[in-house]
Structures are given as structure tokens and as C-alpha cells.
Amino acid sequence: MKVNTEPLKADTFYHIYNRGINGENIFKTENNYRFFLNKYILHIEPIAKTYAYCLLANHFHLLICTRSEDEIYSNLNVNVDEVSNLINVKKDRTASFNISNQYAKLFNSYTQAINKSINRTGGLFETPFRRIEIKSDAYFSKLIWYIHQNPQQHGFVSDFRDYPHSSYHSHLQTKATRLQRDEVLKWFGDGEEYVKFHSHEVNSETIRDLKIDFN
Template sequence: MRQLETIKLDQYYHIYNRGINSENLFYSEDNYRHFLKLYKKYIYPIAETFAWCLLKNHFHLLIKIKNEEEICKTFSINSDKATKKPSQQFSNLFNAYAQAINKKYNRHGSLFEAPFKRKQIKNEKYLKNLILYIHNNPIQHNFVEKLSSYKWSSYNSIISEKKTLIERKKVIDYFNDKQNLIDTHQQKIDTESIDEWLKI
């Protein structure tokens, strides 16, 4: 089992996890909405979000942790505390969501596999491939046949004109323009190489 990376400031990460023993994380639409509400509360203050997808028993997030100055300013803390803030905020998110699910469904114990998984992204090629990988997850798991039919991912937010907290312009720029982004998402992607990369 590989050692989990320390979350560093000003770096890109793929954050992902699943339910403990592959149990479901989301049982109803309200659950998805509540997770996203908590995500907005805990994660947007410490990270830019480029892509996300929530599925029944797992999730994927593509983020860039903000820099030291931004985090210090947001939370009115010193630099020593800033380095620990991202991990703390993710723990707060997962703990708050698990508590809500346990209370709502009268369950006990852990909800997520622990600790949550993270993989630093060090080049643009993998960043682009991960955007495609994350958005195509519902198709890979046979939930839908069209990306736009799945409502619990960032894909529709990126291709729409509606207000969003997603880094829409930056994501589109990686694909040159919106039409190329849409066209590229329709092509078959190499999920095996991404899966293997995540295991390293």
C-alpha cells in the first residue's frame, strides 16, 4: 500500500474515495445536494475546483489548493496553520457529511474509507485526461449514455452559461474552446492508464 501524499499548497490534486466496504455514500438526491452544500462551505475557501463527479458509492474531485497568502487571508491565520488547513477542511467535509447520513438513516460508524485518497497532478496532460476521466465516470459505470444526462457532475456547469463556482474558463482553455471540449468528451478515453496511474 503506497503512502498517501501530504496535501501541499498551490498544487493540483485528484481527490477521490468510496464508501467503506463499497457501501453507498448517496441514497437520495437530497444526499447529493447536501454533500455539495458542505463542499461549498469547506472546500471552496481552500481550493479551486476544476471537475467533480459524485456516484452512488464513490466520488472524484479535481482541485488546485490555494496558495499560502490566500489561505492565510481567508481564515485570518498564520503560515504555520495554513499548511494544515486543506487536510483539515477535507476532514471537516467528510465528517460533517458522515454525521448527517448516520443521523438521517440511523446508521453508525464510518461512512468513507479512511484516509481519503489524493494524487498530485504534475503535468497538463494528466490534468486534461483527469477532467475527461472524471466526467466520463457515469458512462463507464453504465449510469447514463450521454454525459449531459448525468446531473451530479461538473460537466453541465462547464458547458453552460449559468453562474458557477467551477473554474469554467480555465477548464475550457485547456481544450482551447468549448466546442473542442465537448467534442473531446465524446471520444473514447483511456480509462485503464488513469486507473493504473492512480495505483502508483
Template sequence: MADIRTTSIEADCFYHIYNRGINGEHIFKSDRNYLFFLKKVSDFLNPVCDVYAYCLMPNHFHLLVKIKSDSELASLVKVLNLDKATETISTGLHSPQNIFSKQFAGVFNSYSQAFNRENKRHGSLIESPFKRKLITSDQYLINAIIYIHQNPEKHGVTDQFLKYNFSSYHSILSDSKTVLKRDEVIELFDNKENFILSHQKTIDFDAEF
């Protein structure tokens, strides 16, 4: 089995991304922290991947993302003036791995600096490198989404995951504006009713938390 810290990031693939605070320390202490992290995810990751699900917990987080296509990543290279737009992005600086990692580092760095200032702390906040698992089938994708949404209950943060505010569960069911791939998620489950029903079964992945 590939090392979950070094699994290659490839274009057009789904990944379960997760990580935690150094030594299991809390990385979110207030509603403002959670909302600021989500904003940074939107700012830095939306250009390079589509977000299908998320859950932010006091000491760790989960994201379910699909990396953009080679052509979309090539456009990003051009927008960011990383180098010549015509250069291949299959390897080196412009590989999906490095483009995504650079943007993800932007989330971590921006959030960590703000958190450290607010809490008068210094040093690293989140473990590195981030952990990721390649999603290899639609059923695995469905199970990963359910698992991510059930995480607050699994870890005893709430007695019912439905009550938890900082996951994508309610955003997927709502009609409010979102950057989540809501329609694509519902299509995976066929409809909203089956999405709700499917979340009533327990999914127990070994995610090392």
C-alpha cells in the same frame, strides 16, 4: 510511486481527490444527499482550494482541485484564528497538507453525521484517509477532467455520461452562476467546442474503483 493515501498536499498544485464508502457502501441515496454534499464542499473547500471538476457517484466521488497559494492559505489561517498570521505555513499545523485535510475532514464529518441521522445508521461512512493523485502536467489535468466526467458511464450508472446530473460537465458548459473554475477549464481545452469534442474519447485511468 507514492502512496495515493499519503501523497503530500502542496500549495499551488493540482490534485485528483477521490474516495468511496466503507466497504463500497452507498454514500448517496437521494438527490438531496448529492446536493448537500456539494454544499459542504463549497462551504469547507472553497476557502482552501479551487474546484475544477467533480463527479458524485452512488458509492464514491471524484474532485479535481487546485490548492490555494501560500499567501492565500496564510490569510485563511488569520481568518480562522488558527495562530499568529505571520507564522510560516510550510510545516506543521499550518502546512497546506494540514489546512486542506482539516477542511476536508469538515466535509466528511458534516455530511456523514447528516447521512447517518437520515438513514438511522452509526459509524464511519467514508474511507480514511482520502485518496489523492498529484497532477503533474496540463495533459494529465485535461485527461483527469475527462475521466471524472465519464465516470458514471464507466461504472454503468448511465448509458451516457452526458445524461448524468451530478458531475460538473454541464455546469462547465452553462452560463449559470458557479463556484467552479469554469473559465480556466474551458481555457485548458481552448474553447467549449473542443471541450465537448475532447470528451468523446475514452480516458481509462486505474482509479481503483
């Protein structure tokens, strides 16, 4: 039985993660990373705020907070009166459907483009994608650290700071960003404390409660 697939709720923090089918790479070229982020902005920004991310060759991690029901309905042009009049359908359930549907659009549109570019057929991502609700401040802090450390843990780089496809450096820059940069830096205190927190060494005890399950 698959776990971490509960319906997504509005106005809730989540760790979202997924991987390629059978461990297949989902990012085939360097340009694929940017293409995915552009698709992500198009489909996910209307329904969620993003605090951290890391894209690796065969999987990805996201730390998001889903938007409020009203924001979701407004951004997606959902008629709330029609939703309210549906028999046995609650507004929050419909918000949940819209959140998941936007992720489906992201994965499907990205897969179609990749398949076309390499003459491939079939699905690219495992389904359903996984999610873990974030219920504590400590977990939120450690998850940002874990997401940014992930490339080093998987051997893509010897130092996670050298990895180009994560949000680590974006939080330390001043140029415009879609990330919740100000909230993240304020959470840690400032940029210096953010960097200091990320310097903590990785060991089995540190990541014990952060290990993910794809089974």
C-alpha cells in the same frame, strides 16, 4: 500499505477521490448529492479551487488546485505570525494541515447529517481519502475527461452526458458557478473543443494511466 495519501501541498493541482466504507453508498437519496455540494462549498472553497467533479453513489472524483498559503491563512483566519513562531513547524506544513483538516470537516459533517437522517452510526467514508498530484498538462486534460466519463464507465448511465451529478454540463452553461469554468474552457480552446475532447472513445489504453487504487 496504502498509497496516494501524501500530505497535500498549497498551490498544487490534485485528483482527489474517495469512496464509502466497504463500498457502501455515500449518497442515499437524490437530495444527498446537493447537500454534499453545499457542504463542499462551505469547507473546501476556502482552501481550493475546483475544476471538475463527479459524484457517484458510492464514490466521488474531484479535480482541484489548492490555494496559495496566504489565501488559505486569510480565508481560514489563521494568524500567520503565530504560525511562523511555532518551533519546528513550517508554514507549508501548517497549510497542509489546514487543507486536510477542511476535508475532514467536510466528511465528518456530511457523515453526521446522513447518520442522523437514517438512524445510522459509524464512519461513512474510507480513511484516509486519496490524492494524486497532477504533474503534466496531458494528465490534466485526460483527468477532466475521465471524471466526466466515470458514470458511463461504472454503468450508471449509457451516456455520460445524461448523468446529472457531474460538472460536465456546468462548464457549458452561462449561469454563475463556483467551478473554474473560464479556465477549463480556455484550456481546451472553447466550448466546442471541450465537447469534442469529451467525445473520444473510452478503451483500456485510454484510461490505463488514470485507473485509481483504493488498496
